[in-house]
Amino acid sequence: MTRQTAVRPLRVAVVGAGPAGFYVAEHLLRRADLVVDVDLFDRLPTPYGLVRAGVAPDHQKIKFVTSAFDKVATHPRFRFFGGVELGKDLSVDDLRSHYDQIVYTTGAQTDRRMGIPGEDLPGSHPATEFVAWYNGHPDYRDLQFDLSQERVAVVGVGNVAVDVARVLCRTPEELAKTDIADHALEALRHSRVREVYLLGRRGAAQAAFTNPEIKELGELEAADVAVVPEEVELDPLSREALERSGDRAGAKKVQILQSYAHRPATGKPRRLTLRFLVSPVALLHTGAGGVGAIRLVRNRLTTSATGAIQAQPTDRFEEVPVGLVFRSVGYRGLPLPGVPFDDKWGVVLNEKGRVLDPDTKQPRPGEYTAGWIKRGPTGVIGTNKPDAAETVTAMLEDAAAGRTLEPVEPEPDAAERLVRQRQPLYFSYPDWLRLDELEIARGRASGRPRVKFTRVDEMLAALGNRRGP
Amino acid sequence: MNIASILATKGDKVVTIRAEQTIREALGVLAQHNIGALVVVDDARRPIGMLSERDIVRWAARNEAVFPLAVSQLMTRDLILGAPGDDLGAVGSTMVTRRIRHLPVVDGGKLVGMVSIGDVVKAQRDQFQGEVDTLQTIVMERGH
Numbered sequence: 001m002t003r004q005t006a007v008r009p010l011r012v013a014v015v016g017a018g019p020a021g022f023y024v025a026e027h028l029l030r031r032a033d034l035v036v037d038v039d040l041f042d043r044l045p046t047p048y049g050l051v052r053a054g055v056a057p058d059h060q061k062i063k064f065v066t067s068a069f070d071k072v073a074t075h076p077r078f079r080f081f082g083g084v085e086l087g088k089d090l091s092v093d094d095l096r097s098h099y100d101q102i103v104y105t106t107g108a109q110t111d112r113r114m115g116i117p118g119e120d121l122p123g124s125h126p127a128t129e130f131v132a133w134y135n136g137h138p139d140y141r142d143l144q145f146d147l148s149q150e151r152v153a154v155v156g157v158g159n160v161a162v163d164v165a166r167v168l169c170r171t172p173e174e175l176a177k178t179d180i181a182d183h184a185l186e187a188l189r190h191s192r193v194r195e196v197y198l199l200g201r202r203g204a205a206q207a208a209f210t211n212p213e214i215k216e217l218g219e220l221e222a223a224d225v226a227v228v229p230e231e232v233e234l235d236p237l238s239r240e241a242l243e244r245s246g247d248r249a250g251a252k253k254v255q256i257l258q259s260y261a262h263r264p265a266t267g268k269p270r271r272l273t274l275r276f277l278v279s280p281v282a283l284l285h286t287g288a289g290g291v292g293a294i295r296l297v298r299n300r301l302t303t304s305a306t307g308a309i310q311a312q313p314t315d316r317f318e319e320v321p322v323g324l325v326f327r328s329v330g331y332r333g334l335p336l337p338g339v340p341f342d343d344k345w346g347v348v349l350n351e352k353g354r355v356l357d358p359d360t361k362q363p364r365p366g367e368y369t370a371g372w373i374k375r376g377p378t379g380v381i382g383t384n385k386p387d388a389a390e391t392v393t394a395m396l397e398d399a400a401a402g403r404t405l406e407p408v409e410p411e412p413d414a415a416e417r418l419v420r421q422r423q424p425l426y427f428s429y430p431d432w433l434r435l436d437e438l439e440i441a442r443g444r445a446s447g448r449p450r451v452k453f454t455r456v457d458e459m460l461a462a463l464g465n466r467r468g469p
Numbered sequence: 470m471n472i473a474s475i476l477a478t479k480g481d482k483v484v485t486i487r488a489e490q491t492i493r494e495a496l497g498v499l500a501q502h503n504i505g506a507l508v509v510v511d512d513a514r515r516p517i518g519m520l521s522e523r524d525i526v527r528w529a530a531r532n533e534a535v536f537p538l539a540v541s542q543l544m545t546r547d548l549i550l551g552a553p554g555d556d557l558g559a560v561g562s563t564m565v566t567r568r569i570r571h572l573p574v575v576d577g578g579k580l581v582g583m584v585s586i587g588d589v590v591k592a593q594r595d596q597f598q599g600e601v602d603t604l605q606t607i608v609m610e611r612g613h
Contacts, residue, residue, distance in 0.1 A: 247558070307559040308552070308556045310554070347478075349480065351479060356480050378474040379470065380599050383595060383600075387595060
């Protein structure tokens, strides 16, 4: 097969309906020179991946990107199968017998561990679980977090860590204007958290957060922001690196943080303290067994051979009493059943998006990957667009050369029959659009962007007999 | 972004050569893989040098009998090694200032990959393009 036509289109299955999955679909469907069918699968009933379940509820503007995804979904050759999981409802072999090409876009679904004693004490959690909980992810909505604790440490200074610290510092009134899940809003109403520490391993100049993000931390309604003055002084290595790279945003970031050192406390009920040059070495327990304190080692900065700035532990330690710890030291991809995995980088084993056979290191015909499960958890939402484009270029090259799978049942109806048989309660895109309307309508009553459904049963009940394509 | 995010999409092959092999063999390997540089490794696969097409051209211009020479005679021993966690900003600027086109990457003493200046430029371009794209989408969708 070298030319895809309306009679025999190129049939593609995309697994994972986050940004990477939608960008792959978009790049494929906008080709004027060939006809492509895209079936997008997700294990959740709802699309958008981390835009729905990861992006913080008080950052609604970022969620506008979903309108671009909805446009992709209006294409007549696009179908969505929500609530259908690879490895549970469908196998890779099932997909092979129905599609010419398969693309894995399942993201980085788990978090990295700190690898320190006490990490699993009650009261120590992955930040990603807290995020999924407050965003109403059905798998996490029943988790419990002990918000009766007054002192909380958030380990890490990336986007997720900053989101968690900010949400913990928001007032119920601020949160009530967002689409935070109802159960989380209710729990946070009774929060007794007073002190939040954000802990960065390297210096202020190396912190991953952006300038708008740290300015936002300085403008919280009910929390004063604080830093330790000597931790935000610009050290000679960082100064040189900033000058050499001409990084003005980086220099500005340090200035903003330094300005926080001179801010008097204004008596707000909460305080958020940004710490730098510290790494956790252990979580210590209280008599009752839960987390009672975090032991930190002070770091100093050194330069690697390539000029990258690294943290090196010193022999100075301190203990900070905290009753709740959220770790956010990186995401990691999970292996998919039947798909080669590169354990070293936590990604699907691939070369520029082509999945490789682990033994021969040659591409496996018809299998591809994009997004975080291809390159690891880096970049912003839009970074997945050029990333998806690279994968689609490889797919189209291979299709033109006839290097595809050889499905025995390539008809769109056959794929749908299979899904219906394995998961009769699957959700179509029209189902999602209906849920979306209902969520928005529920929100309108209380002046919120939406009130999310957080249980699959609830979603099924809400759709009633309207379900189906 | 760091070096790991580049290596993640390069499979895990690094093309290497031994110091005692000949330039004739090295040229064969370069041609076979259509690449511009080889990492020279010892018995334990630790990088001890780099051999680039430029190193060979420089010698060949002075000495036509370059083919039978040993890789060790031509290779660059002044090696800069990257680590998976190194920021691409720092890596890029070091590669530009030091005029390095290929950077072997080592983790725990083991060779785990190689990044080229082209890889670094592409990763940074994709990162900036992604940021611009995200902002554009947000601005455009707000207007609706």
